[in-house]
Amino acid sequence: MIPELGQISLILALILAILLATVPMIGAWKNDERLMAMAPSLVIGHFVFALMAYLVLTVAFINHDFTVTYVAMNSNLLLPLAYRLSAVWGGHEGSLLLWILMLAGWMMAVLMFSRALPKVYRTRVLSVMGMVSIGFLLFTLLTSNPFDRILPGPPDGQDLNPLLQDPGMIFHPPLLYMGYVGFAVAFGFAIAGLLGGKVERDWVRWSRPWTLIAWAFLTAGITLGSWWAYYELGWGGWWFWDPVENASFIPWLIGTALIHSQAVTEKRGAFPAWTVLLAIAAFSMSLLGTFLVRSGVLTSVHAFANDPERGLFILAFMTVVTGGALLLYALRAPRIMAGEGFDFISRETALMLNNLFFAVSAGMVLLGTLYPLVSDFMGWAQVSVGPPYFSAMFILLMTPIVMLIPLGPMSRWKKDDMGRIVKPLVASFIASIVLGVVISGFMIDAWSLRAITGWIGGLWLIFGTASYVRTALRGRRRGLPRHQIGMIMAHAGIGVFVIGVAMVSSSTLQRDVRVEPGQTVEIEGYRFQLNEIASVKGSNWIADEARFTVFRGDRELYDMNPQKRRYHRGGQIMTQVALRPGFTRDLYIAMGSRLDDATNAWSIRIHIKPFVRWIWGGALLLALGGVVSASDRRYWRERRAEASKPAQPPVPGTGEEVPA
């Protein structure tokens, strides 16, 4: 296949997107059935051409077609097939193409799984998503064409950045993009609702499962990125507050607020304006993230090739999308229905606090990320805001959230009594304090406030959620519905996560040592014996490998073989760490440099990281919780009933229903 086919496919997809954004939209406006009926075929065509373009680029990578500039820049003859396939999204141009393909895929999904939606409404959603797609297709075609050629092509390409030659990196960007792009669905639903002139509980209910799935993908993507950074970057950290990480974290925080706000709006009709704003903000922040990563406006560790022209384009695009959405909001929001009132002590208040804390957190992360710009703009002395700012702020904002989470599900809609909410939680509260102090005292030699509060907070979340399960199961013959199970998993997951973070930050052990073959290092009861330094070879690298055997007491535990790799192209040196994951601790060995040629002595860094797996375990529970919630039958069943009887009001809250 020739690369120009890909280019043509992209242009055709653009034409279809333009048609989709206009014709069915006019149809929905004039209530013209024939025009609206075009939407499904346009969505399918758009998807097919986006897929074609993507496949053409993939084939160029498989066949080593170095006449395609992008292939020559990101692949070479020695690169294994799996990495050639993932190299398709390893650079700026290809990752945009992946983004476009995913957006087209989400549109297909909306088309297939929303048959029961009112036709006008569904058409509007698809049209709005078509508009978003126009922006990305134009961006690709005008500033970042992945199918550009160099003729004659070079005999061999450059290497894919060795950091990206890793299984974790194969899945991290697609998951993340699925989340980012998934928020376009929530955005489409919100805009379609505004265009229709009314924000109703209906569209909030319809958009809930989509938002949950997008949020779950984003959670999984961020988790995988953090895990990858941990084992691949070779310094044992799991989160760096880098602008690019923040760019994915801000939409996550807004998305978290959004899924909770949607619950209130759907059940009680309260905060409708908030829900719309958050839906707009979640997607806008995804766009802003793209801008920050690709424009060069901020310097980051994993920035793409920076180009102010691209930056300007995304900025203009974002201005149109977000600016337009917010203007529409200003026009239509006064007509948004007013929700029912509620008392200060009620589930509405609990969820309002949730929204407040998450929105403020997102704002603080955004401010910290943009601080170099803000201070420059205001003419203040320039100070770079580093991890200390983020950590301090986060502990401040997350502590109340951790304390309040178990109370939320216990509360009733509209009006409740503090005594009633708190009563079933007293036992959990006491148990978490006692056990928290005991466990952290048992685990850690030195008294650490962070570890103790972490354990108490984490156990409080887990026990508090368990008490909720008990309360919810009382008087119920069948099990809990899925949206409640999902919520329970997610809330308990935060508990697991908090414990992991507290343990890693309070009691990580790290030693830098000089080791010769035959020598042994002893840390915390573990003995690391270096047997030899060997030379090993991979398909596109050679390496020195340190062969360690680890003992505990006299018992031989395992072999650990960290490497220092040199990649053939470019001669880049990479540290491949050796990891032994465990439920309560990880062993982590990274090679430094050769200190002495004669004795083959190396500087070696050894970490013992307690409970580090809990960080990702908790985060995965969160993501799974999102998926389980979204799979609840009530979203999919009620929708069908809704289609036949659109005016039916939702059942008034009984206090047992739970925001997922």
Added chain:
Amino acid sequence: MIRMLIPFGVFLALVIMLVVGLGTAEERKVVASPLIDKPVPAFELPGLYEPEVIRSSSQFIGQPWILNIWGSWCWACRVEHPFVEQLGREAGVPLVGFNWKDERVDALEWLERYGDAWTTHVVDFEGRSAIDLGVYGAPETFLIDHEGIVRHKHIGPIDQTIYNDLMRRIMALRSEAEA
């Protein structure tokens, strides 16, 4: 209605700031580094001409030295190059080039074309040590004293004024080291 326009207003302010930020991305120079008066983060990096030789930050201890972040892709590094050359000739302390996120071939060609004024170079292709150093963008210049403490940092290209300032500081560090 007016109240409903607040989000739009906030967003507009953000966009204006980003546009300005995009325009001045190259100008944002002087950022006080949290590393000032702290030990220079340890690095062990391969050389540029001889990738098999690993240089570490500790080998410079005992005298003041200059760490200059550059890359062949960075136009501002070309702008400051005459002053870097002058520094290399006149400062009388080691001037270590920190080749950042660069291709070795490009870097060598760049040096051949514009001249190599540095005492030696280390290569940080992945940009990991650069993170420890808090590198904000190339070019950047660190002044480090004889005890390995970072004493000054300049972000952005060196011009005549900056050069004079740097020389003054280097002289002070040298006399401190001799005392």
